[in-house]
Amino acid sequence: MNCPSCNFEYTYMEDDFYVCSACGFKFKEEENFILDANGNKLVDGDDVITIKDLKVKGSSQPLKQGTKVTNIKIVSGDHNIDCRIQGFGNMSLKSEFVKKA
Numbered sequence: 001m002n003c004p005s006c007n008f009e010y011t012y013m014e015d016d017f018y019v020c021s022a023c024g025f026k027f028k029e030e031e032n033f034i035l036d037a038n039g040n041k042l043v044d045g046d047d048v049i050t051i052k053d054l055k056v057k058g059s060s061q062p063l064k065q066g067t068k069v070t071n072i073k074i075v076s077g078d079h080n081i082d083c084r085i086q087g088f089g090n091m092s093l094k095s096e097f098v099k100k101a
């Protein structure tokens with residue numbers, strides 16, 4: 001991981017930080033996370049629960065409020081959660097309609 005300050009390529013770990021061998025700049029690895037409806041962090045592999053009935057494209061059945069969704073994947077975009085739900089298959093959800101399980 002290159003130093004974000006001087007772009008030097010050699011860094012080492014100290015406590016929870018990366019430290020640049022050239023300029024001594026300390027930084028943390030960017031964490032890929034989003035926030036759920038309650039403002040809690042969600043990361044890859046988390047389980048969430050839907051907080052309202054959600055319409056599903058191509059299905060006459062809504063995804064019911066309270067459905068547990070396991071092993072989510074954080075993606076970028078409007079629907080920022082990729083997941084697989086039994087009975088529905090692969091889906092994309094919005095983080096504002098789920099909470100951490």
Ligand SMILES: [Zn+2]
Binds near residue numbers: 006007021022023
């Ligand atoms: Zn540096």
